[in-house]
Amino acid sequence: xxxxxxxxxxxxxxxxIDGDDVPAMRDxxxxxxxxxxxxxxxLSGFGHGGHHHGxxxxxDRASQSMLITxxxxxxxxxxxxxxxxLLEGRSGVFFVSETHVSRPDYFT
Amino acid sequence: xxxxxxxxxxxxxxxxIDGDDVPAMRDxxxxxxxxxxxxxxxLSGFGHGGHHHGxxxxxDRASQSMLITxxxxxxxxxxxxxxxxLLEGRSGVFFVSETHVSRPDYFT
Amino acid sequence: xxxxxxxxxxxxxxxxIDGDDVPAMRDxxxxxxxxxxxxxxxLSGFGHGGHHHGxxxxxDRASQSMLITxxxxxxxxxxxxxxxxLLEGRSGVFFVSETHVSRPDYFT
Numbered sequence: 001x002x003x004x005x006x007x008x009x010x011x012x013x014x015x016x017i018d019g020d021d022v023p024a025m026r027d028x029x030x031x032x033x034x035x036x037x038x039x040x041x042x043l044s045g046f047g048h049g050g051h052h053h054g055x056x057x058x059x060d061r062a063s064q065s066m067l068i069t070x071x072x073x074x075x076x077x078x079x080x081x082x083x084x085x086l087l088e089g090r091s092g093v094f095f096v097s098e099t100h101v102s103r104p105d106y107f108t
Numbered sequence: 109x110x111x112x113x114x115x116x117x118x119x120x121x122x123x124x125i126d127g128d129d130v131p132a133m134r135d136x137x138x139x140x141x142x143x144x145x146x147x148x149x150x151l152s153g154f155g156h157g158g159h160h161h162g163x164x165x166x167x168d169r170a171s172q173s174m175l176i177t178x179x180x181x182x183x184x185x186x187x188x189x190x191x192x193x194l195l196e197g198r199s200g201v202f203f204v205s206e207t208h209v210s211r212p213d214y215f216t
Numbered sequence: 217x218x219x220x221x222x223x224x225x226x227x228x229x230x231x232x233i234d235g236d237d238v239p240a241m242r243d244x245x246x247x248x249x250x251x252x253x254x255x256x257x258x259l260s261g262f263g264h265g266g267h268h269h270g271x272x273x274x275x276d277r278a279s280q281s282m283l284i285t286x287x288x289x290x291x292x293x294x295x296x297x298x299x300x301x302l303l304e305g306r307s308g309v310f311f312v313s314e315t316h317v318s319r320p321d322y323f324t
């Protein structure tokens with residue numbers, strides 16, 4: 001990814017879901033090998049959740065959360081598959097990026 | 109970007125702006141092809157908004173928001189140009205990164 | 217990083233720390249050349265802070281903050297070293313990614 005830092009690369013996964021689905025997603029993270037997560041609650045927005053109706057275009061849906069977790073690359077594929085299964089039939093999207101981390105032992 | 113996932117790559121755009129400018133930015137997103145966004149409100153900070161005076165160095169400016177949207181690469185250039193125009197004469201910065209998404213149909 | 221935008225690449229640093237440590241981290245950012253930052257407060261989560269005990273697995277720790285700053289690549293190494301030193305003996309993790317920015321003069 002870069003040559004300007006030798007910090008190890010891991011997979012950063014950001015999931016935007018309804019607040020009601022946070023406990024299930026958090027449990028999934030742990031079950032599939034994540035050692036921690038950070039939650040940003042009280043988000044608003046629309047559309048990326050997948051269920052936007054015309055009227056919602058001007059009435060943002062509240063009570064979304066973003067769960068952020070970082071896992072070693074070798075755990076990412078399994079976690080991604082699990083998140084996809086959990087999101088079936090639910091609102092929500094997720095993004096997967098590469099990031100460098102300090103303290104890699106915290107994530108393994 | 110990576111070889112460890114075959115999820116499609118899109119452009120993730122994060123805009124940090126004053127809360128007052130959120131409606132105009134949200135409308136711009138939609139007009140230029142974004143299918144949704146997520147808003148993190150109530151941010152604090154300074155400087156990245158571009159208008160920091162000496163006294164603000166120690167008095168954080170409140171009421172900023174971050175709008176996050178993800179669009180296909182082919183829509184990114186037009187959206188970036190639109191955001192730049194909207195930010196002229198306003199505080200605010202934006203970041204553009206690559207990210208992998210599930211459910212690419214949600215973003216197109 | 218990409219070929220679809222000519223916006224300059226910089227280093228985006230995201231630090232997740234206890235709310236009590238925000239002022240020290242913010243001061244470090246400024247001291248080491250960051251021109252601004254954005255703070256997301258009131259986060260919850262566990263584990264990524266590095267100090268999770270068994271009971272915390274099911275009792276999320278509140279009052280974390282994420283500080284986001286963007287600096288030119290040539291300033292990133294020094295800032296990363298400073299953050300690592302500050303985090304010694306404290307909870308907290310940080311992520312370093314590449315991002316494209318508009319208005320590069322805001323960050324230098």
